[in-house]
Amino acid sequence: MWLAFLTLCGFLFSSSAADEIQEKCYGNSLTLPSKYAPAVYKGQLYFTPSNGGPQRLMLENGKAKDRRLDDLLFNIYIRDLRVEDEGYFSVSHDGIQQFRILTLKVLDCADEVHKHYGDTYTYRVPSKAEFLEFTPLKSSDQLKILWNRSDSSVSSNDPDSPVRAFSNDFYWERRYLTQKHNGYYNFREKHNILISRLHLKVEENEDSLIGKVGRHLRITFPWARDDWIGTFRPESDPDFSMTIKRSRVPKIWFEDRIQVDSDGMDIDPVESSDAGIFEFRDEEGNLAWVLDLKVEDDNLTGIKYAAVAAVILLAVVTCCCCYCKRRRRKRELATPALLNYTTETPAASPAAPPAVHHRGRSQPPTYTTASVPPASTSQTVNSHASNRTTDTSHEPPVGVYNPVSIHLNPSQREMSVPTPPISSGFLTSDAELRFELKGMTSPSSLPLSSESTVCDVYNSDKLNFR
Structure with missing residues (x-):
């Protein structure tokens, strides 16, 4: 029964000892929970550093075991936190089983x-x-x-x-x-x-410098010292490096073109192979200055600028040609449409044949709808009728009616068709019909008598106008 009681107490104790995470700045103080103060808690308090150091016993039976602890009656303080104080704290009631209660992280707030x-x-x-x-x-x-x-x-x-x-x-x-x-x-x-x-x-200080091929170049140090050590790494071969000292100037790379003094160094004349990185350190190995040297060739620079100008000029000319070609194409596409709109006239339709009259029946003439004038236009055919006797035949005289093609423009308000001369008593074979269309009405040349039973004038509601 006592074993079960101790197990239950240990379970309740472990559930109450929750792991808490606190972050503190370097030099600040840490306060542990008051329930672990020496006046209340009589168990063991351990600290395990995060850097892998050994675990330390800090409190046991209400007595401090570490000099970092302060005010041990009702609170536990750890003052002046350092980097080595980062880790976690754990407690134990029997000295065997431990439970984490707090994890400390020390921040650099400098x-x-x-x-x-x-x-x-x-x-x-x-x-x-x-x-x-x-x-x-x-x-x-x-x-x-x-x-x-x-x-x-x-x-x-x-x-x-x-x-x-x-x-x-x-x-x-x-x-x-x-x-x-x-x-x-x-x-x-x-x-x-x-x-x-x-x-x-x-x-370190960082600078860049541009040298010209064939000219003199002066590299001035930002300070005057005799104990500096220079290192050169050429741009053409980054894996290669050489040491430059005032007392020992290398002749391998620069040959006799370099002179060094306490204030700087001279390179005369400059070559394209001199481009690279110069690093200068003091005698203690502290990096003082990094110089990035670029070398330009005036001849190559002029050729480069000329090539760039030529490319720009070519691009401008190409754009202008494309623009002009596009404008010309637009004009060519617009010109035929304008000509069709101003000069095109409707095609003339073929003349319809005259109506053929047979005894007992008549066949109406056929006309093309495209050449039919508006229905509102009244048309009257004037002809001179001779003295005829009553006859059952409706066939017109041969040679009297000839096909007539009339071109009617809607914009014309008045149009006259020439009529053949009419004799006093009869129609000759050479005579031609004359139609007159003026406005909406056309007067008849001869009145018709109400007693006449035969129509002496050929009338039609549709004439073939073109």
Whole structure:
């Protein structure tokens, strides 16, 4: 029964010990949950670092086992967090089974400062700061005190970073910066409390230069030093490199065309093979200056510009020709349509044959609808009738009616068709019919008597007009 009780208690304890994740900046403090304070919790508290170090016992039976713990009665504090404090905390009630309660991540919240080789950096010292410590970037274990307010002898040990007093303020100044000054600078007050943290990054200077083939080139250093070491990597062969010193100028690549002094170097005359990267370092190996040398040939440059101008001119001429050709094609396509619209006339339709009269029946003439005039136009055929007796025949005299083709333009308001001369008493064989169309009405040449039973004039509702 006691075994079951202990198992139940362990289960309840493990369920309450949830893993919590906290992120803290470098130099801040961490407070553990109050239920694990020595006045309440009597078990074990362990810490396991993330860097793979050994596990440490920090608290047992209400007593501190690590010097980093503070105020152990009602709370547990870990002050001045460092990178090595990153890891997780676990507890155990029997010293055997452990349960994680908190995971700590230490963040780098320092203010970044970017400078170049040879620059000077000045920083105002906080009023509560008592000392300045420096941790190099390459080796974080080499902590160095650069300044101490109560001990002036510390500042004299580092002449490159003096702290000077201006009025009531103190200013820290780092002169002639190089890559060896890269790292973290921490200003702390009493009891090692962090006030401000700086991350200084010193980078090399970068420049580019253009030389002309066959001319003199002067490369001037941004500083005058005798201990620098140069390295040249030609553009034509990146795998090849050569060292250039003032005391030893190589003759393999430049032959006798290079001269070196404390302020710079001269190349005379410049060749196309001199293009490449020059790197200059101090005697400590700090990279100071990177120069990218480009070499141009005036003759090739002129040819290049001429080729570019020719290509541009050819493109302009091609565009103009295409534009003119397109305009000419549009005009050619538009001209036939204009001619058809202004000069085209409807084709004349063939004349319809005259109506043939037979005894007892008549066959109406056929006409082309395209040449039929509007139905609203009234037409009257005037002819002179001779004295005839009553006859049952409706056949017209031979030679009297001839096919007549009349071209009627809708735009004409009046049209007259010439009529043959009419004799006084009869129609001759040479006589031709004359039609008159004027306006909407046409007067008859001879009135018809109401007593006449035979139509002496050939009338038709449809005439073949073209």
